[in-house]
Every structure is written in C-alpha cells, then in structure tokens.
Amino acid sequence: MAHEVLLWHRDGQRVWRTPAGGGLTLALAPGQSLDAALSAALGPVWLLHDGGHLFGQSGLIQVQALEERHPTGGGGWSRDLPPPLPGTRPWQQPGWPDRATRLADHLLRGAGRERQGPLRLHFASDLTATHALETDQGPAWLKVSGTGQEARLTTHLAARHPGLLPPLLGADPGQGALLSADGGPLLDGVADLGAWTGALARLGTFQRVADPAALAALGAPALPLAQTVARVDALLGDAAVLRGWGVDPAVAETLAAARPRIRAAYADLQTHGLPDQPAHGDAHPRNALHSVAHGAVWFDWSEAASAAHPFMDAGWFLAFALHPGRAGLPVWQASGAADRLAAAYLHALGAPEATPLLWRALPLALLHRAAVYDETFRCWQGTVPGVRPNYVPYYLRLAAQSLGRLKAGTT
Template structure:
C-alpha cells in the first residue's frame, strides 16, 4: 500500500488532505506505483490537481504493517495546484498544527506525517544540493516549466488543449506530457550531468530526421527539451522479431555513428563527454583509485586485481585505434526501452548517456540486452553483422569483428566513467541510492578479463571470422 501527502495553504495555514472518520485521521492510501497514476487518482477521487515532488520509501518500522519482510510502501509527496469547491465525504483539509497530536491519528500515519514534515523543513530551510540537481522536486517548478513549454509552443503556432500531466520522474529526469493542437508533446528536464542532452538531441534530429525524436524547443540553461510524440514503445516478442528489430537498431546506430564522425566538434560543443581511446587507460587507472576510496564501491582486493589489468587494457585500446575507425558518438544506454522500431525504421531516443569514443563501444549494452531478451547469445553474430554494414570498406570483415570483440572488454570502463561523472555532484540521497553503480561495470570488466586469457583477444577470432 502507498500513501499521499497532499498539502495546501488555506487561511494562511499549511493544511494536509486527510481522511477523518471522527476518531482517528489517516492519509489517503492507494496502490498506484507511478506519479502520473497517483496524480490522476487524486484528481478523480478528491477533485484536486497535484503534481508529485518526491516519492519517499517508508521505513518498515514506520509503515502501517510494521513487517520488515513485506513489500516496501511509499509516501508520495505532492504539490497542490488547484482544488475543487468541496472534498468528498470523509475528507477534509486539516491544519498541520492540528495533526501534531498523536492521539488523534493512526500511529503509522502520524509517523508518516513526521517523514513529510522533515522533508518540508529540509527544503524550506535552504534547499541545498538537490535544488540544482532535481529542480522538479521544488514547489513552483512544475508551474514554471509548464509556462515555458506553453510559451514556446505558442511561438510555433501550437496551442495546448489540456493540462500538463506528469509522466514520471527518476533521479536522472522528469517528464511532462502536454496535449496540444499538434498532438502530444513531451517535456523532459535533466540534471546537470545530462545538460548536454537537449543540444545533442537537437543536432541529431536535424542531421537524422526520423531516426531521433523531433525537438520543438530547448532551453540549455534550464536543461529543458520539448519533443514531438513518436508513439508507444512496444518491446518485440518472439525470437525472430527480436533479432530483426535489434538488427535494424544496430544498422541505424552504425549509420548515425559513421555520418556523425566528421561532426564531433559540434557534438563536443554540447558538453557531451569524451572517452577517447588515447586517454582511456589513464582515465581507467584514476577511476580505480577513486572507486577504491568511495564507500560502497571497490574492495581493496578488487582494486589490486583491476590495477593488474591496466597494461592489457592499454594494449587493447591501442589495437582498437589501429583499426583506423573515426571516434564518434556512442549511446551507452541503447536497449529495448530506448528505441522504437516501426517496419524497417528504427527511432533511437534518450541520448543522455552518450560519449564521444570508439564506435564499437556501442555494442556492449546493445548486445547485452539482446542476450537478455533471447536468453542466449546465439543471435549476436547476426546483429553484429547488421551493425558492421556501416563500416564496410573501412577494414576487412574479420578485422572489424576482432575489433568488436576488443571493444567489449573496453566498454565497461567507459560506462563506469560515465556513472562516476554522473554521481560526482549528486545530492547525498542519490549517491546512497546508487552506491555500487560505479563498481558494477568494473566488476563485469574484471570477470570478463579474468575469465578470458589475454591471448584470446589477440587474433584468435581472426581464424573463426566469416567472410575474411
């Protein structure tokens, strides 16, 4: 069961919407897991328009059941934008000062009041790091962002035809959905590490129309972006369909990479991070030191094992460079949730986790998700061949496949670097939530390299390559 704290100022006093049967009050409760669903339920149940500022996990000792083994419950913290003239029977607006008496509340609900109050006082007492990182958790942001979107759309001759709705939010973004005369428009807001995404997506949409969401407006200072709706994302079902869709995506990203390679200066100007092969070994070594010092990341013994891999890692980077392929854009989060296939066309979105690097680092996540979708790696060769069509003529097919195998050992380090930079300025609660996220790809790198002798990546693949 989940709960909602719905505040509103009335007569100069901060009130909460409660359900009061005359003996003890309680907060509204529901089973909805997503902010948009909760907001809609509150609108229909109470006639109150809200957005969600935060979702707090309720400690087991605070939850109504008090069962540590029960599924977690969450307290949705809302901002109220408007309320109807009357609440339904049994509901009322109660001044927070009135609710302080624990004898008038169900015990668990009084403890949840404490959770909400602590968050409110922390925010109103000076905000802090999270204000810049997660501005959508501040009262007033929803109204300002919506006003910006409405003004930008009006400048394009597009009018909104209904209220903005919250699609949801995570640590890395907040999305709003706006119904307009031109169809649904999506607003996305990003934290500082992803400040490059609006500008990057705008460039890609200009260069590759139809392959990337169409950007209607963007605000680099506010890290806001408006995009046209591109329809639902349906995950493919059935092995043949899965392989075909992944093949189309692989071919599409390969062509985007190839045709972007001559424009990396423009991509870099958006703030997109660079993980150049020449610098990756030094970046890897420094990352090991940083991850070793970070609580909840690498253990001392893991650090020693990783340091022993640095020379071999440097050799792999050098050998990848010898292929002579241009470094270009890599989408490090290209999985089923971030692409849409319609017929023969593939649309790729959510470019926040992008870097400038060797193109073959692209294959790590894509082929990993293919294996997860199929339950095996049997189709890797088929999808890899689709990807490599973009690079036909650069090197013999066997050498390209050998390079792809090398890149699989290098890519986890690039992903770990991206996570390190993503968390560097994050507020403490985000860093706690993602504790271990830097070490996870490094451990994958460690497991892969220790399982496979270095000689196995030096040329053994050449003899097994088709079309050589």
C-alpha cells in the first residue's frame, strides 16, 4: 500500500517537493513496519506524525530528516509549507528533535550528567512522547506530555516516597517533561517472583501511607468507590454510548444482564470498609520495572488518583497478569504465584483478610477503568480525524470475560 510522506528538512523550516510540487510516496512491503520502510527509503528520519497508520488509516505521514541527504527521483527543498496539523502536539511539530535534545541536555545538567549520542524516539502518540538516551552514567528516558501534571506528581512522589519510582533526574512541568534514569527491564519479562511481590508490596504501601490531600493539590483526581459504582452502572445501561464506542453487542448484552451482580459485588467492597486511598491509576506489570540496584519501581503516574478503592489498582494488575494470553509469562513457573502475589499486596496494604474480595474485584477494576476512560475520551478529539483512544471496548470485553470471578472469589 502506498502512503504519502511529507519530508521536512533537518532545520524544520523546509519540506521536500517533487518536480510536480507534491510530497513523496512510500510503499510498504507486506509485514514491513513503517519505521523500517521510512529508513530504507529516506535514511535516518524522525517520525513526527504517522497519519493514523497505527489505526489503519492512510493520512499524511510527516517525518524530519536527521541528515543532509536528498531523496531520489528529483525535486528540492521548498518553503511552500503545508498548513499546520490541527491540534498538533509539540512533539509532532518540525524542529522537535533539536528542541527535545536541548530539553534533555538542560535536565541532564541539573543532574550532573552528560548525554552520549543522540536521542531516539521510543514511542509517541497524541498523549505523550517517550525518548531513550544514553548518558555518561547509564541509560535514561525523557517523557513529554501535554500538561505538567505528571511532572509535578512524579516530582512529589520521588521526594516523598524514595524507592517507589526510578531515579528522577529532572522535571520541567512547564514543558510537561520528565527525565528518569533507567529502572531496569519491564516487570512482565522478569521471572523472579520476588520482583513481582516486591512491586505489589510497594504499591500497597504507597496506597496506605501516601498523602491524598497533597496529591489532590497537585491535580490528581478523586475517584471514590461510590462514584465508580454510579458511573459503571450508568455506562452499562447506556446502549447508545456503548454503540458509539463500538462495543461488541454480545459483550454489551452480557454486562447489562450482570448489572445486579456487579452492583452487589461493589456493595460488598463498600461494606468491607477499606477506605478510598491514593492510587497509581494504571498499575499493571508493564508500568513497573525491576533491577538489582533499585528493586521493583513504578513509573507512568499520569493517571494517579488522590483517592480510589485500592483494589481498582491491584485488581487491574492481577487481571492483566492472569489474562490467558499471558499464561507464558516466566513468573508463572513459580509455585502458587498468583496467591503469593495477592498475599504480598494485601499484607502491605494491611488487609490480609480481604483475599476473597480482591479476587472478586478483578472484573470490578476492569469496569472502573472503562468508566474512567469513557469520562476522559468520550468527547476527546486528537490529530487523526475520527480516532480516539479505544480503551473502553477493550476493558469491557475483559470484564465480560472475567465475570465468573464475581462468584468464585478465588484464583
């Protein structure tokens, strides 16, 4: 399939025009990644915007050259620039590679480090951009988002909860920027069960001791259980909204029929009496890292809440890890791993008696996430027309598949 590509000069002020005045055309071979095709055709480039390629669309792909070289086929650099992409984020604009490099160097200087080699774009979307870099004291990561909230929250958490996060090297909330030292491999690739129990113990301890008022003052929302119950029930009962999200009709029907059981399970959590507490907000094993130097640490605090039922974090962690598609994770080679994970978490939280409730909470945590994302993205508009983060159908499908836990209360 052919894609139209707009190539920006490395100065970010000119674009390549063919003799006919248009952009370039890129053909992707079957199974070839966009990055590989761009590199093969144009040499080293920085992807600014994929034109919706990630979502199966074929909009204009915009890249910036990283070297002084010319595409084949004739043409030249032109100041006949296209109109700006509506709603474009800073990291999607020409000139971003140099701007991001200057930002990283500024934060590194404050940490007493020096960059070695160029920044590399790890992943970018309308929500965030993450960059990898090497320093004279080891790898680091630069994350930039559209607001400064995550930078403020992470700065606070790094100061108040030593060991909970990867080492924070610097932050610039005004530019939505965080620079962190590498914290090791993602937890889901780690075989050592102790790394997993350590991650859940740190999560439970954070929930128990963190200051909700301080988090709220920094912009972390409150998502109390009573509010979750109402939002989930309203979402499951709104057929028009579910259709708008493209939820499978069978999933919608299954969840609608289960509404009384779901309300009863939430009521059991309320009766048990665990209070709403600070939450990570997206606590799954790919948002945790492990290394010998730092142990288990948590990153990506962009969805942190000042108050939520603690099982909305832990339930999502366990639901993610226990998905049938992850049965091959190396940690499951350990005997009784799932029960030991739950025990480690509940011990740190100070609620060892709540084991059956935790296992019943897995579908409730998934429904909580669906309701939160519906609130966030129902009317959201990004840079790809008609596309919004499609989390709601994903979590509702997982919740429907796990409804059997509402009766079992066991692994």
